[in-house]
Amino acid sequence: MxxxxxxxxxxxxxxxxxxxxxxxxxxxxxxxxxxGNDDPVLIEQNGRQLLVGGDGESKARKCTVEVALTRRVCGDVKVVVIDAGKMPFIARNIQLAWGGGHPSILTRNSAKQGANRAAACGSFVPKYGGSCDEYAFATTDEGGSGARTEEVPLREQRCQGGAISAGYAKAKIGQGDSFLVVIATPTAVAATAYTGADEAQEQVEQCAL
Structure with missing residues (x-):
């Protein structure tokens, strides 16, 4: 009507x-x-930028970009940072997942990691020698069946594992805690899908951010 x-x-x-x-x-x-506006949002302050899903924008704006990226707490929400300078293809997958309706606010549940990983990537066949990346993360309630998957360099996959573990520790994110995922260095997000070339600005194996 x-x-x-x-x-x-x-x-x-x-x-x-x-x-x-x-x-x-x-x-x-x-x-x-x-x-239901889930389009990713770019937030810039004092020369620093972060990208966040539309559902998490109001949370991310409760502090400065500097605080979110360094202290990993923004107002009443804890923050996990994925650096596109080190993981451009993983950042691309997250950005596209946000645009497709996946949340930027997740809940940690490491007990589901194995089952979630199998549900999301069990039948995934890499075409370029890379690895299956899934979002939402396998260590969350939101991961598993229905996660967005995309091939990424194996180096990025190892990097992300260290980054998430370090992010949980730095922000003191315990089992059952909710947290906000943001992308640092958003200008470095890969513009196209992975086809075999590692395009990261910083090609490091372990990323304890």
Whole structure:
């Protein structure tokens, strides 16, 4: 049914009243969740950038980019950083997953890692000697069947393992804790799928970020 002018006016009044009562941040989070805008968002402050899924934008804006990337805590949410300068193809997979509706806010559950990895990548056949990458991470409740998969360099896969483990430790993310995934150095995200060439700015095997 088309929305009439009176109904539209009433909706505006409801939103305005909610902002006055609850505050703009809470209403923004609620409205964003209803609309379902999951497109990745670039946030830039003082020359530093990060990329986050649309569902996590309001969380990421509760602190500065510097704080999110270094302290790994932003307001009331813990943060795990994936550096596209070291993992451009993994960052690409995460960015595309966000755009496809996968969340940027995950819940740690390492007990599911083996089953999630098998469900997401068990039948995956690399074409260029690389490895299957999945998002959401296998160590989360959101991982497993339905995760977005893409081939990435084997080096990046090893790098990511160290980065996530170190990220859990640095942000003190325990089992059952929720956390926000962000991408650092977003200008380095791979523009095309992996076809055998490692394009990372920093080609390191282990990435304890």
């Amino acid at each position: 088309p929305r009439t002018k009176s109904r539209l006016f009433l909706s505006v009044l409801v939103v305005v009243g909610a902002v006055a009562y609850f505050g703009p941040t809470e209403v923004l989070e609620a409205v964003t969740g209803l609309v």
